[in-house]
């Protein structure tokens with residue numbers, strides 16, 4: 001295939017017969033993969049298939065156990081990701097790869113301050129010039145902040161935008177993007193795609209990982225499919241339909257992504273939020289009935305996340321009241337929230353998991369009461385408790401299709417999507433009256449997403465009030481019974497029944513006249 005600029009496509013980066021094991025288990029084997037200049041190459045596969053492992057080898061995060069990496073046909077051994085960057089290989093990883101204690105501009109400058117560096121713009125240390133570049137690059141992806149702000153003061157989506165902006169200013173031969181749109185609104189995503197298209201036309205080779213398959217169809221020139229650590233198929237652009245990609249990844253079709261909504265009216269109000277005020281936002285109120293899924297959505301930082309966090313107690317509200325089943329329940333901590341029957345699936349999965357503990361141990365740490373119960377039981381019947389914990393975990397692994405199916409594995413060693421399934425399972429195991437989910441399927445593969453959506457419907461059908469906060473508008477439309485659209489911290493519209501992305505965006509971007 002010839003890039004749009006007319007120059008011939010070159011093999012800029014390649015993996016040849018690459019293999020990687022973790023603790024003796026293959027995450028990747030016999031992988032041959034080539035990135036061409038001027039093309040967008042998708043890497044597809046279920047959670048745990050080996051995509052991130054391949055990307056980490058191609059970008060200097062890990063060394064392969066076998067095989068080699070080649071740049072422009074020459075073998076290369078990266079010492080570190082910064083070494084790979086200096087050779088023109090840049091990446092936006094699924095996890096945040098910024099230094100949280102440093103400002104945005106200092107993160108932009110990291111590794112780019114050497115004379116003769118490929119990132120020529122930062123070939124000398126001029127913070128003011130770098131700040132200007134950082135500010136412009138951030139604005140171009142929809143983030144308007146002071147470039148001297150520390151990353152630790154940003155929200156997770158904002159920090160992800162910084163990561164994207166930093167990579168886009170690099171003079172890259174190859175840019176690898178692992179789930180870059182998880183935190184983006186459709187408008188920001190379109191903006192990013194335009195930038196990526198420009199990079200493609202300039203001859204940059206792009207590797208793109210996403211579980212949002214419509215993005216692959218829109219953007220990619222070819223795809224490589226991984227299953228259980230092996231490359232099982234290559235697909236050309238004209239084969240990249242959503243159904244064909246699902247079959248290639250899962251080896252089975254997914255009949256229906258979103259389960260049918262409940263028939264008839266939902267139950268009585270379970271969650272009632274009145275005049276809830278979080279710092280810098282106007283008071284808001286809404287109700288969620290038992291059996292109902294209420295979607296909260298809007299543009300990035302439209303204010304729905306702080307509101308949802310205040311409902312759960314993971315963020316302090318300034319004022320307002322929250323009722324669960326008619327009892328006053330404005331929690332001041334997440335633990336208080338759990339005691340009132342409110343469970344949270346947070347956006348940042350690292351908040352909800354102890355990476356060094358096993359799947360079974362993380363699941364056992366769900367609530368103070370359960371933890372106390374477990375420790376009491378553990379003291380008296382240590383062997384029984386461990387057996388029960390393992391058996392509980394095995395049940396969760398089956399129900400949520402966690403891979404690998406080994407309760408004793410540390411959650412830190414799971415792939416991103418599988419970690420997310422454990423976070424969700426922890427919240428569900430509390431038997432909550434109100435389940436609050438923030439970006440619940442970011443990084444989760446399409447087969448597992450279908451299972452999770454079915455589970456959420458089942459949970460709602462048991463009379464639970466489900467509050468879904470998501471920037472994936474397809475998900476909001478597919479799953480919600482009703483949608484509240486946020487803008488500048490206020491609810492600007494409540495849309496009953498099935499709705500469309502277009503309706504939501506119309507409300508999310510409407511001028512603010514009349515809204516406090």
Ligand SMILES: Nc1ncnc2c1ncn2[C@@H]1O[C@H](COP(=O)(O)OP(=O)(O)OP(=O)(O)O)[C@@H](O)[C@H]1O
Pocket residue numbers: 022023026027045046047048049050051052053054094403404412413414415416417418443445
């Ligand atoms: N640091 C690690 N230690 C042990 N095992 C690991 C580690 N990182 C990954 N693995 C294992 O390697 C396999 C491949 O994981 P990888 O992260 O490459 O999958 P992935 O295709 O990127 O999945 P996802 O879509 O969920 O991000 C998984 O079984 C995972 O549990």
